Amino acid sequence: MHNKASGEGALKMACGAFYLPKRNIQKPEDAHFIYAGTMGVADGVGGWAEKGVDAREYARQLMRNAMISIQQRHNRGVEPRKVLEEAFxxxxxxxxxxxxxxxxxxxxxxxxxxxxxxGFMIFRNKKLMYKSPVQQHNFNCPYQLGNHKNSDRPCSATEVKVEVVPGDIIVLGTDGLMDNMYTEEIEDEIKKTTLECVNPKQLAWTIAELALYNSMNKYFLSPFAKASELAGKKRMGGKIDDITVAVGHILP
Known part of the structure; x- marks a missing residue:
């Protein structure tokens, strides 16, 4: 994806994204888009591959349809819940x-x-200011959209509005990021940048590479490993998974 500076009103958001596959680049599971000040990520549930289903196809269609919905309603303003409902x-x-x-x-x-x-995080003055909540039915069983009877629906989605200011950095990612990196590690990378020279795509690439490194470290007490312990399933190491990171930089 190319960087884009876009948005509505006084503020704009420059965006960039980077994707790293779990194992086989020919069979990715994540999908994402960036369009007109809007970013989206989706993580296709890999278990479908055991039934001969392309695990990414649902995620890819969902993100493509979300972008189509945004294109159709751009002059009316983007409402994420309606976009998600129409895409679904x-x-x-x-x-x-x-x-x-x-x-x-x-x-x-x-x-x-x-x-x-x-989910996503907002960093202000290079410190975490907000992190979106996780939706899980139980450990390692997240809410998920789909067309089968046990799937969740858009009405179950968490919807939030958070005020942002120039200089804020938004980091959006699939669970390949969230399960393998602590917010403090992301803060450390953001501290290496100057707010006047933030390159969203470069920052997304750097964060994704660090998440990949953590995912392959068998001795790392990752966020996923910590969550496993809380669920009574002791383990160490990162979680090998597809990793998608999108970064937005709020501009005046």
Whole structure:
């Protein structure tokens, strides 16, 4: 994805994204988009591969349909929940997926909707200011959209609006990021940048590479390993997974 500076009203958001596959680049599970001040990520549930279903196809269709919805309603303003609902109704592929869509609205708020264990963080003055909550039915079983009877629906999504200011950095990611990096580690990378020279795509690439490194470290007490312990399933190491990171930089 190319960097784009866009948004509505006084503030703008420059965006960039980077994706790293779990193992086989020919069979990715994540999908994402960046369009007109809006970013979205989705993580196709890999378990569908055991049933002969392309685990990414649902996620890919969902994100493509979300972008189409945004294109159709751009002059009316982007409403993430409605975008997610329209994308969900238009997605007919087999499978299921988590999803997180966020946009910079004309009032200077980051408006987001999230289903599952993807999510986003807002950093202000290079410190964590906000982190979206995770939606899980139980450990390692996130909410997920799909067309089968046990799937969750957009009405279950968490919706939030958070005021942002120039200089804020938004880091959006699938669980491949969230399960393998602590917010303090992301803060450390943001501290290496100057707010006047933030390159969203470069920062997304750096964060994704660090998440990949952590995922392969068998001795790292990762966020996923900590969550496993709390669930009574002791383990060490990172979680090998597809990793998608999108970064937004709020501009005046």
């Amino acid at each position: 109704l238009s997605t007919k592929a087999k499978g299921s997926s988590t999803a997180c869509i966020l946009t910079l609205n004309k009032c200077g708020y980051l408006h987001a909707v999230n289903v599952g264990d993807s």
